[in-house]
């Protein structure tokens with residue numbers, strides 16, 4: 001038998017010996033290089049086995065190519081692709097999320113010829129790689145791992161897809177206030193999913209969809225003309241509550257006593273850092289003053305009533 005190349009590429013060749021209606025032997029030659037002018041010859045060798053030689057058209061002798069596998073019996077008739085199972089290791093959160101890095105172990109099984117190789121890629125557009133060891137996924141976010149296996153006779157499993165969602169970061173909290181309306185609000189925000197808030201008496205816990213939690217305890221109160229709040233502690237993720245001294249973070253607001261419609265706002269934070277701002281209704285101007293210790297002072301002002309807010313960044317280390 002002769003095979004002639006017409007284009008450049010590779011071809012998988014499977015040769016079976018049939019006795020009656022049964023396949024008794026199969027030889028598999030994966031990824032044979034082919035090109036115009038190249039001919040493959042399949043002929044009986046000295047022992048009676050088929051031998052594949054590949055060479056230039058018209059040449060007397062070509063190069064003998066060994067099959068990747070030669071199988072007899074039931075395995076020789078294998079046309080069933082393998083099946084690959086994925087096992088995930090990590091710390092599960094809620095709703096299908098993991099709250100840790102995740103490792104993926106792939107295990108191929110095959111009836112007949114047996115599994116040959118497993119391929120994977122950890123993004124839908126990435127290059128296929130040969131699976132050799134657990135796939136480690138460290139980054140937060142939603143990932144798609146694709147994989148499939150081939151058996152020793154080249155039967156290929158359809159591509160399987162696995163979605164892995166990782167969120168290791170508890171929500172952040174925004175402290176905001178709107179004078180005269182809801183003077184102080186604490187809002188949870190999460191980069192990866194929504195947050196839900198469980199509001200208690202001067203304590204609120206925000207949870208993201210994965211179940212990571214941030215808890216703030218605070219004191220204070222508000223009325224239409226004045227508000228104050230003092231941060232007492234933050235509990236971030238599985239860490240212990242970090243308690244703050246009395247003046248670590250506090251906010252006071254009141255209608256200005258100096259002029260109708262004016263506003264006075266003061267934040268105080270650890271290390272003697274204070275942030276004061278005044279809004280003058282007559283000038284329609286906000287002045288902000290930052291003071292750090294006795295001497296360092298920075299004053300800025302801008303038009304309009306655009307009062308500052310403070311954002312507590314994640315990874316709060318404490319005092």
Ligand SMILES: [Ca+2]
Pocket residue numbers: 078079080081082110111112113114151155
């Ligand atoms: Ca198989």
Ligand SMILES: [Ca+2]
Pocket residue numbers: 167168169170171190191192193208212
């Ligand atoms: Ca999160």
